[in-house]
Amino acid sequence: MSQSGHRYTLEIISDSGELLDQLAADINWEPPAECTRFTGIRRGQIPAVMATGERVVQPVWHPKLERPYVCEFYLTVFGDNGEQVSAEIPLSYVGDLARRASARLVEKGVLQAGSRFHYRVFAVEDSAATQSEPSAAPSFSVEEVPRALPLHTGCLLDALEDGLRFGTMTAGDMPVFIPHHVLTEASVLARQAGANETGGILIGHLLRGPGSPEIFAKITAQIPAKHTRTSLTKLTFTADTWAAVRGAISQRGQDEIQLGWWHSHSFLKELCRDCERRGDGTCTTNPSFVSVEDVALHRTCFPRAFSLALVISDSPCGGLGWELFGWRCGMVVSRGFHITEALQPAPRLVTASIVNRESQHGKN
Ligand SMILES: [Zn+2]
Ligand SMILES: [Zn+2]
Incomplete structure (x- = not known):
């Protein structure tokens, strides 16, 4: 340049x-x-x-x-x-x-x-400042992601019809779909860990439909990170964690990639144990955030623009919460997603047959 x-x-x-x-x-x-x-x-x-x-x-x-x-x-x-x-x-x-x-x-x-x-x-x-240095690959990535994005074929409209919107959607964000069972599994593991942090890796696919260049992410499973060092507020993935995740992906044989990670924020089980504000519902402590350490881990281990971080919060005052974070303009920010497989399909009404297909579609 x-x-x-x-x-x-x-x-x-x-x-x-x-x-x-x-x-x-x-x-x-x-x-x-x-x-x-x-x-x-x-x-x-x-x-x-x-x-x-x-x-x-x-x-x-x-x-x-x-x-x-x-x-x-x-x-x-x-x-x-x-x-x-x-x-x-x-x-x-x-x-x-x-x-x-x-x-x-x-x-x-x-x-x-x-x-x-x-x-x-x-x-x-x-003029001495490097203006157009080649954008180097991330200095450390836990996964060998090929330079060509591994895209599967899928229909975004079908996925949107199946999903329930959760959180605040921001125009321009990549659509993300998380099945209800993944959220439930992570929540159960978070609760079992008590006040300590626990976590895992989110795997799934990046998809693109035939008629649009838009890419969306579908999480398919979470792999609990067994080989971690945990404390009340810090989770560290070890080399064994990544080896176990690669092993699980290969065993599943579904060509999945690492799309992100999840971890729990349950420290309020200690801090809010004797919370005086719980009774009247005025406790405003909010554990749904990413800490400086969380962002550092995300930047190091999940630097790809599609990488996601799910925080499961569990507190005696606020209960269980889910919040998804992802990259936007180079920053890790809260973002919305779609929950899939949450509901059984509604029974079809006999009277639906008299509604023309277009307006029926519009109502869905
Ligand atoms: Zn409280
Ligand atoms: Zn955290």
């Missing part, structure tokens, strides 16, 4: 507007590039091959603060044959860097713990 690169600087600002710190922002563009490439594949703009080609990141100048301040980033990835896909990456992508910088300021006593702060980013042109 001929455009020169940019260096980014992060500024931390107090609530009263005082500049507290200025540091070089070492931004990892790999996760948003992976997401942008996958979006391009799902739109049919580039072939279904991951982690090849180059990328370019350009600053988008802030409309109020103006150049050199940035309001977002414009990321373009290139296919092997010159195809290109672009995406706007929000400034919040550097939010983690800002939070880490603010934590250091708290340690130094410059910022008070719990006090509000703001951040902004400015860009300076720098």
Whole structure:
């Protein structure tokens, strides 16, 4: 690429507007590039091959603060044959860097713990900055995923008809389908583990229909991670876990791949054991989140744009909860999914025969 690169600087600002710190922002563009490439594949703009080609990141100048301040980033990835896909990456992508910088300021006593702060980013042109380095494959992946996406054939409309929407759906997210029995199995294992975390690997297929480039994911099973190190709030998969998962996939013989992982958050069984707010239903503790450690594990072990993380929460006050997280713009965020096999098909009414097929379809 001929455009020169940019260096980014992060500024931390107090609530009263005082500049507290200025540091070089070492931004990892790999996760948003992976997401942008996958979006391009799902739109049919580039072939279904991951982690090849180059990328370019350009600053988008802030409309109020103006150049050199940035309001977002414009990321373009290139296919092997010159195809290109672009995406706007929000400034919040550097939010983690800002939070880490603010934590250091708290340690130094410059910022008070719990006090509000703001951040902004400015860009300076720098021809030495690597602008279009090849987007390398993730540094560590637990599974050898071939560069060509392993796509099965399936009908998205059929899957949607079978599924129940769960959680908040966001336009642009890959549709995900999880059978009810997988959620139940994981929930039972979570409850059996008591207050400790437990987890497993989600396996299944990526599918594409004949008439649309859209890709959707169908989880088929969960494989309990037996070989883990667990504690109240931390789960670590070991080499034996991955070997067991590969063995199970091969034994099942259904050409499944690892689509993600699940783990439980049951620490409130300890923290809320004697909760005084349970009686009147005012306890607001919410264990449905991904911790910094969870995101780090996801980034290391499940870096593919389609990788999912299911959190099963179990608390004496809030009961059992399911929340799915996945990649969006290079960030791990909460997302909706569809529960399948949850209901028996409704009995067909005799009177349905007098309804024309189209309106009958519309009602379903
Ligand atoms: Zn409570
Ligand atoms: Zn967790």
